[in-house]
Every structure is written in structure tokens, then in C-alpha cells.
Amino acid sequence: MDERVRDHAAVLVDWSARVEAGDNVVCSVGPDAHELAVAVAEKLGERGANLLATYSSGEIMRAYLRGHDGDFDTDPAHELGLIENADVYLSLGGGRNTSATADIPGKQRQAYDSARTEIRETRLGTRWVSTVHPTRSLAQQAGMAYEEYREFAYDAILRDWESLAEEMAQLKTLLDDGDEVRLVSNDTDLRMRIDGRTAVNSAASVAYDSHNLPSGEVFTAPEAAAGAVTFDVPMTIRGESVRNVRLEFEAGEVVDFEAERGEEVLDAVLETDDGARRLGELGIGMNRGIDRHTDNILFDEKMGDTVHLALGRAYDACLPTGETGNESAVHVDLITDVSEDSRLEIDGTVVQRDGVFLFEDGFEG
Amino acid sequence: MDERVRDHAAVLVDWSARVEAGDNVVCSVGPDAHELAVAVAEKLGERGANLLATYSSGEIMRAYLRGHDGDFDTDPAHELGLIENADVYLSLGGGRNTSATADIPGKQRQAYDSARTEIRETRLGTRWVSTVHPTRSLAQQAGMAYEEYREFAYDAILRDWESLAEEMAQLKTLLDDGDEVRLVSNDTDLRMRIDGRTAVNSAASVAYDSHNLPSGEVFTAPEAAAGAVTFDVPMTIRGESVRNVRLEFEAGEVVDFEAERGEEVLDAVLETDDGARRLGELGIGMNRGIDRHTDNILFDEKMGDTVHLALGRAYDACLPTGETGNESAVHVDLITDVSEDSRLEIDGTVVQRDGVFLFEDGFEG
Numbered sequence: 105m106d107e108r109v110r111d112h113a114a115v116l117v118d119w120s121a122r123v124e125a126g127d128n129v130v131c132s133v134g135p136d137a138h139e140l141a142v143a144v145a146e147k148l149g150e151r152g153a154n155l156l157a158t159y160s161s162g163e164i165m166r167a168y169l170r171g172h173d174g175d176f177d178t179d180p181a182h183e184l185g186l187i188e189n190a191d192v193y194l195s196l197g198g199g200r201n202t203s204a205t206a207d208i209p210g211k212q213r214q215a216y217d218s219a220r221t222e223i224r225e226t227r228l229g230t231r232w233v234s235t236v237h238p239t240r241s242l243a244q245q246a247g248m249a250y251e252e253y254r255e256f257a258y259d260a261i262l263r264d265w266e267s268l269a270e271e272m273a274q275l276k277t278l279l280d281d282g283d284e285v286r287l288v289s290n291d292t293d294l295r296m297r298i299d300g301r302t303a304v305n306s307a308a309s310v311a312y313d314s315h316n317l318p319s320g321e322v323f324t325a326p327e328a329a330a331g332a333v334t335f336d337v338p339m340t341i342r343g344e345s346v347r348n349v350r351l352e353f354e355a356g357e358v359v360d361f362e363a364e365r366g367e368e369v370l371d372a373v374l375e376t377d378d379g380a381r382r383l384g385e386l387g388i389g390m391n392r393g394i395d396r397h398t399d400n401i402l403f404d405e406k407m408g409d410t411v412h413l414a415l416g417r418a419y420d421a422c423l424p425t426g427e428t429g430n431e432s433a434v435h436v437d438l439i440t441d442v443s444e445d446s447r448l449e450i451d452g453t454v455v456q457r458d459g460v461f462l463f464e465d466g467f468e469g
Numbered sequence: 470m471d472e473r474v475r476d477h478a479a480v481l482v483d484w485s486a487r488v489e490a491g492d493n494v495v496c497s498v499g500p501d502a503h504e505l506a507v508a509v510a511e512k513l514g515e516r517g518a519n520l521l522a523t524y525s526s527g528e529i530m531r532a533y534l535r536g537h538d539g540d541f542d543t544d545p546a547h548e549l550g551l552i553e554n555a556d557v558y559l560s561l562g563g564g565r566n567t568s569a570t571a572d573i574p575g576k577q578r579q580a581y582d583s584a585r586t587e588i589r590e591t592r593l594g595t596r597w598v599s600t601v602h603p604t605r606s607l608a609q610q611a612g613m614a615y616e617e618y619r620e621f622a623y624d625a626i627l628r629d630w631e632s633l634a635e636e637m638a639q640l641k642t643l644l645d646d647g648d649e650v651r652l653v654s655n656d657t658d659l660r661m662r663i664d665g666r667t668a669v670n671s672a673a674s675v676a677y678d679s680h681n682l683p684s685g686e687v688f689t690a691p692e693a694a695a696g697a698v699t700f701d702v703p704m705t706i707r708g709e710s711v712r713n714v715r716l717e718f719e720a721g722e723v724v725d726f727e728a729e730r731g732e733e734v735l736d737a738v739l740e741t742d743d744g745a746r747r748l749g750e751l752g753i754g755m756n757r758g759i760d761r762h763t764d765n766i767l768f769d770e771k772m773g774d775t776v777h778l779a780l781g782r783a784y785d786a787c788l789p790t791g792e793t794g795n796e797s798a799v800h801v802d803l804i805t806d807v808s809e810d811s812r813l814e815i816d817g818t819v820v821q822r823d824g825v826f827l828f829e830d831g832f833e834g
Contacts (some may be wrong), residue, residue: 128547133524135503142522145529149536154545159524166508171514180519184491185550 105143108258112235113143116194117151119265120233120309120317127191130230132160136202137198137237144194156186160195162204169205171211172364176219183223193230197402206343210372213342217433222343231310235261235317235428236402245340246398259393260318260403266401268320269307269410272390274463275322275455279303282450283387287411289446291334291350295457296386297327304421306387306406310311313421320391320406325429326413329383333413337397337404337439344369349438357381358415373415385414385422387437388448388456408445411458470508472624478508481559482516484630485674490517492556492645495595497525502563502602502737509559521551525560527569534577535572541584548588558595562767563602567610571708575737578707579617582798586756596675600682601767610705611763620800624758625683625768629732633685634672637755639828640687640820646669650691650751652776654811656699656715661691661751669786671771676764678786681695685756685771690787690794691778694718694748698778702762702769702804714803722746723780738780744797750779750787752802753813753821766802774824 117123131149133141141157148155187193205213217224236242236257243253279285283299303324306314332352339346346366351358358381363370374381392408405412418429420443442448448456453469460467482488494513498506506522552558570578576652582589601607601622608618644650648664668689671679697717704711711731716723723746728735739746757773770777779802783794808811812823818834825832 126542128545130547133529138500138526138528141524142528142532143527146532146536149533151536152538152540154542154549155529155533156545156548157524157526157529159506159522161506161522163503163507164498164520166528167507167511168514171511171516175517177491177517177519180493181554182495182519183521183550185554186521186547189546189550247803265712293669304751320749369679 105139108254108262109139109143111262112140112258113147114310115262115265116233116235116317117144117147120235121192121194121231122310123148123153123192127151127153127157128189129153129192129194130186130190131157132193132195133157134196134198134237135161136200136239136241137196139420140196140198140237141162144196153192155232160197162199162201162393166205166208169208169216170367172212174212174215177221178221184226187223187226187230190230193227193232195232195234197234198239198242200239200241202241202340205344210342213273213375215431232315233310233317234315234402236400239395242398242400245400248398256396260406263318263320263391263393265307265309268390269305269312272305272307272320272322275388275390275461276303276305278450278455279322279324284451287333287447288449289440289442290336292332292440294331294333294353296327296383297328298324298326298386300424301325301422304419313419316402316406318391318394318403318406320394321387321389323385323387323422325418326383326386327430328356330355333440334442334458337410337441338399339401339404339438340399341366341369341373341436346370356383373436376416376434377432379430380416380434382415382430382434383413384416384430384432384435385412385437386413386420387414397439404439405437409441410439410450411442412437412439414438470504470731472502473627474508475620476627477623478512478626479507480630480673481598481600481682482509482512482524485536485600486557486559486596487675488516488557489514492516492518492552494518494520494557494559495519495551495555496520496522497524497558497560499563500524500526501565501604501606502561505563505602506791509561518557520776525562527564527566531570531573534573534581537577538581538641539577539663541581542729543584544587547713549591552588552591553594554605555595558592558597558774560599562599562604563604563607565604566607567606567705568708575707579741579798582597584706587641597680598675598682599680599767601765607763607765610765613763621761621763625756625771626760628683628756629684630674633755634670634677637670637672637685640667640753640755640826641670643815643820644687644689649816651697651814653814654805654807657697657805659694659696659698662693663689663691663750663751665789666787669784681767681771683756683759683768683771685750686754686761688750688784690783691748691751692795693721695720696726698805700803700805702806703764704776704803705764706731706734706738707800709821710711711735721748737800738801741781741799742797744795745781745799747780748778749781749793749797749800750777750789750802751794752779769804770802772804774806775804776807777802777804779803
């Protein structure tokens with residue numbers, strides 16, 4: 105086994121999920137993530153954790169959803185019983201075809217998801233972490249050779265997380281102290297309120313309220329968005345290619361939208377529920393191990409020199425205690441490049457210009 | 470997809486497990502059983518059942534057991550919570566290497582199994598069915614080409630189960646009415662008491678207390694075995710090759726044993742607990758779609774013209790209400806060919822000679 109697979113498992117189990125003896129761990133394994141699952145299983149054994157592996161396959165989901173009449177039972181007790189008694193949930197993604205569910209009608213998928221609200225909320229209450237095993241299908245989606253993609257993925261995953269966490273803490277402080285963020289870039293001038301909100305230093309560990317590996321972003325939950333924003337980083341949403349989305353906001357809500365490609369899927373996202381037309385997240389990518397977009401949100405949104413906004417659900421960690429933020433069944437991220445002709449302001453002060461932060465060498469306010 | 474895969478899924482879901490709308494189904498998927506799992510998922514969707522897929526990989530189990538210090542938590546709550554709320558448990562076996570766990574020390578495996586007694590018992594209380602997807606590794610174990618093996622496997626699985634059930638009912642009646650069975654063959658003369666016991670017409674359906682697909686055997690729970698028996702059908706037990714096992718019984722217990730190959734693993738089985746030295750099952754193979762042994766107990770024990778005995782745990786379905794039969798952590802089957810120079814007697818009456826039953830044409834009492 106490639107030593108990097110073992111290193112990936114060690115980071116996931118120890119740094120990200122903080123697994124301890126006696127933890128009940130659900131490990132969701134994609135069809136091509138087998139090798140990573142083997143390495144994770146060994147680590148979980150060494151830690152004295154209890155492993156149950158589930159199988160997460162787009163092809164199985166597609167077959168099931170196609171067979172079903174759409175009247176789904178609410179939170180089936182066996183799945184709920186599993187997750188209610190889990191301390192840790194590790195998602196090891198990786199299939200053979202990133203478009204495996206492309207022909208499932210959005211309505212059917214939504215009906216399935218909506219019937220599983222309690223299961224989803226319970227899962228989000230565990231020490232959950234999502235990662236992927238670098239597969240050939242992800243390499244293909246990235247337009248990269250397999251070995252080239254593996255280099256890329258492990259550069260992003262096997263970082264010095266502790267030192268990146270310290271770096272990101274500086275931006276967190278700026279956001280926590282601020283009231284309003286303004287993003288200015290090509291075709292973009294957007295203001296968002298962040299007063300009272302707490303930014304997450306997303307250092308790829310549950311100890312930082314961070315649930316992705318790789319991570320490397322600082323994010324918060326904005327509200328009252330006003331203005332326009334263009335997302336120029338290409339994306340795939342629900343199997344559909346999406347390019348150059350432009351959103352216009354008034355009083356926090358999308359009032360107009362267009363896209364060069366993927367307008368239909370964007371429309372479907374916005375129609376999910378009321379919360380899908382509001383922002384749930386403002387995220388600032390700080391993982392410079394990720395130096396190109398690979399059409400995979402797990403990596404793209406963490407990319408250095410980018411900012412992303414998500415339509416839909418806000419993370420509780422960003423909200424004042426007792427306050428519910430934007431609620432929605434969806435959380436769909438869109439990304440914009442800020443490496444050139446761009447600035448991020450907090451309360452009128454430029455904190456990032458052309459990708460360089462004010463606490464870094466070379467910053468030009 | 471090969472139409473036989475869909476047919477296999479249909480038999481499993483409808484005939485074997487009797488899945489109905491609202492059933493909570495756990496589907497345990499082997500790494501190479503993906504295609505069958507897709508077909509099963511579609512059927513489960515059509516029936517309105519709730520699917521949760523688990524991933525059952527020998528390589529993951531090996532890695533976990535190798536990492537662990539052997540002090541396993543008892544019945545982890547997440548796994549128990551899953552199975553306690555399941556109505557149906559479908560095991561879709563099929564990996565890439567049937568020896569994937571060959572180097573796990575037996576003690577470690579036993580410690581793991583012993584810590585999961587309640588999980589196992591709860592699973593046996595569901596409508597559980599074990600089947601396999603015909604994989605290349607199973608073809609290899611059978612010494613057959615892949616396509617040849619697929620023909621073989623589907624011949625065994627896609628039978629007219631209703632008509633086989635009627636045929637087997639005749640043998641069940643003979644066993645239910647009898648008090649003592651005697652098996653006479655080369656190097657074999659064994660008597661067992663079966664009075665008060667109920668035979669299972671194992672027609673590959675939970676409706677018949679039958680939990681294997683394929684099945685096609687009639688079995689009961691014998692006691693007080695006396696005499697000697699030689700098992701001449703080759704087997705693999707816990708990854709070890711076993712040949713020509715000879716067991717001697719007195720008052721129901723193994724008092725002497727030998728084997729041409731695999732004596733060590735046999736010894737380990739017998740040492741598991743007290744029940745491992747007693748018989749849990751007498752089974753008579755009646756699936757003539759299985760015309761050769763393939764070193765896979767799921768198929769071999771159902772083979773026409775064979776009789777098998779299991780050391781260890783007896784099935785509750787064979788026992789008078791309230792009576793616990795032989796208890797053990799193991800259930801290990803051993804098979805003998807009865808196609809020549811053999812007879813099976815019930816209370817002194819020959820009911821099978823050289824593979825032909827008394828209710829069949831060509832029977833010579």
C-alpha cells in the first residue's frame with residue numbers, strides 16, 4: 105500500500121475525527137475507496153474504536169430511487185438507530201463515475217432527502233468528517249492523469265494542519281470582530297452583514313468545528329446580502345456542468361440569476377425551499393496546497409485565492425447560541441477567483457487584495 | 470446487466486426474504502457483489518422497502534482485527550441499533566480473494582465474534598438471507614472458468630423453488646415422524662436420535678425457515694450421535710483446506726478425530742466451546758442443480774446425493790418450543806458423498822439408497 109494512503113488514514117482518524125478508544129465509528133465507503141477504508145480500519149483497530157462500514161454507491165442509490173414510487177418512509181428506524189448510537193461518522197468518497205446519479209429526477213432525490221431530516225441532523229451531531237480517496241473518476245473530472253491527480257490530492261490532504269490553523273486564526277479574528285464584509289471583483293460588488301456571527305477556522309478537524317479533509321478555509325454565516333456576485337470557477341452541481349453563475353441579492357434574497365451553463369440545475373436548487381434563495385455561508389479559501397480547480401467542491405472551495413458563497417443551510421457553529429441561521433434542505437457552494445483585480449473589505453478596511461492577506465508579506469492595502 | 474443478475478435479485482427479495490413495503494432492510498455488500506447489490510436495490514425500491522447498505526470486506530476486517538489489541542467492546546451500540554431495527558438482513562457475499570482473512574489468528578477472530586453475541590442473535594431474529602454473487606474469486610476456488618462458474622451458480626440459484634419445496638416436503642415428513650437416523654457409507658456408520666425434532670424444508674425462503682440462496686436441503690437437529698463418519702467432500706474452513714475428516718462419536722460427543730488435511734483447523738473448531746464437539750445439524754442435500762462440489766459451503770451442502778453434519782450451534786426451528794438445542798459460537802459443516810454404496814435409514818427403514826429417495830423413481834429399498 106502507498107504510504108500516502110496510510111498517512112491519509114492517520115490524519116483522518118487522529119487529527120480530523122479525534123477518534124478514541126470505545127468510539128462507535130460509522131465508516132461510509134465509496135466503491136473505489138476500498139484501499140483507504142482498509143487503512144482507516146487498521147487505524148480504528150489500533151485506537152480501540154468500534155467499526156461499522158456502510159457502502160455508499162451512486163449506482164445503488166440510482167437503482168433504489170428509480171425503483172421507488174417516491175413516497176419514502178420518514179427516517180427509517182434501522183438507519184436512525186445506527187447513527188443515533190454513532191460517535192463518529194467518516195465518509196470515504198470515491199466511485200467509478202462522478203455522474204452515476206445524473207439521470208435521477210431532482211424531485212425524487214429531494215423527496216428522499218426530505219424524508220431523512222432527522223437522520224441527517226443526527227449525523228451532523230456526530231464527529232463527522234468527509235474525505236475522498238483519489239480515484240480515476242475524480243482524476244477524470246479534474247481533467248488530470250491518475251498519478252498527477254494523486255499528487256494533487258495528497259498535497260491538499262497531507263498538510264501541516266497545525267501551522268495552517270494558526271495562520272487561519274488571524275483571519276478568523278478579523279471576521280469575528282467585523283460587522284460587514286464587502287467583496288469587490290470583476291462583475292462583483294456584494295455586501296453582507298456578519299455582526300454577531302462567529303467564523304470557523306476550518307482546519308480539517310472536529311476540534312475546530314471543521315468537517316472536511318482536506319479543508320483550509322475560514323467561513324462564517326452572512327446575512328442581508330445586497331449587490332451582485334459572479335462565480336467564475338467552473339463547477340459540477342448534481343452531475344450538471346455549471347459556468348459563470350451570476351446572482352443578484354436584495355435584502356438577503358436572490359432576486360435575479362443567470363448562468364452561462366447549468367441555469368436549469370441552478371433554478372432547481374433555488375426552488376428547493378425559501379432558505380435556498382439565501383446565503384448560508386461565506387468562505388475564504390486558504391489551502392495553497394490546492395493550486396487549481398478540479399471540479400470537486402471538497403477541494404475547490406478550499407483553494408487559496410478564492411472566495412465562495414453557499415446557497416442554503418448555515419452551519420450552527422457560526423451562529424450565536426440559540427439563534428437558528430438560514431435553514432434549508434440544500435447547501436450549494438459557488439466559487440469565485442480573487443487572485444486578480446479583487447479585494448475583500450471588512451468594515452471598510454481591505455483585508456485581502458489579489459489573494460494576499462493583510463497579515464502576509466507582500467500585502468498592498 | 471445480465472438478466473440472470475436481475476432474476477437473482479428478484480428471487481432473493483420476493484421468494485427468499487418476502488420483502489414488503491415499509492420493511493427496514495440491511496443489505497451487506499461484498500466488494501465484488503456490487504452488480505447484484507444494484508439489482509437488489511432496484512427491487513427494494515420497487516417494493517417500497519427502506520435500504521441501508523453495509524460493506525462487508527475481508528480485507529477491511531483483517532486490517533481492523535490486526536490493528537486491534539483484542540479487547541473488544543461488547544455489542545457496540547451503533548451496530549446493535551442498526552440490526553435491532555432491521556426487519557430483513559440480506560448478505561450479498563462476493564470478494565476478490567476468498568483467503569482475505571487467512572492470516573488472522575483464530576483467537577482474535579473468536580474474541581471479535583464472542584463480543585458480538587447479541588448482535589448475531591438479533592440478526593438471526595430478522596428475515597435474514599445469505600447469498601453470493603458469482604465472482605471470479607469464487608470461480609477460482611471452485612477450479613472453474615468464470616463464465617462456467619456463472620452458469621453453475623445460476624443453475625443452483627434460479628430453480629423452481631416451489632416445486633422443489635413440494636419434493637422436499639416428503640423427506641421432511643419422514644424425518645418428522647422418525648426417532649432415529651442411521652447413515653451407512655464407506656467408513657461411515659453413524660446413528661443419531663431425532664425424536665421430537667422438526668425438520669426444516671429448506672426451500673431458500675424465510676417462509677420455510679430457510680435462510681440460504683441457493684438452498685435445497687432438508688435438515689434437522691440430531692442428538693446422541695454414536696459411531697463414526699467420514700467426510701469425503703473437500704472443504705475450506707477458515708481459509709484452510711480440509712480433506713477426509715473422520716469423527717468418532719460417543720453419547721453425542723466427538724471422542725476422536727483425524728483428517729488427511731486441515732487437522733489443526735479442525736482441532737481449533739472443536740476447542741471453541743463444549744457445543745463445538747456436538748452435532749448441531751444433520752442435513753440432506755436435494756438441489757440437483759448443484760452437480761459438483763465447488764469448495765463453497767453455501768453450495769456444497771445443498772448438492773444432491775450428499776449428506777452433511779455440522780459441529781456446533783443447532784437451529785431453533787428444529788427444536789421443540791422452549792427447548793434449547795446444542796449451543797456454540799460455531800457452526801461448521803462437513804459433507805459426505807452418498808451417491809454410491811450408501812444408505813440412509815430412519816427407524817430401520819431405508820429412505821435413500823445411493824442418492825435415490827424412496828419417493829422417487831428408480832429407488833431400490
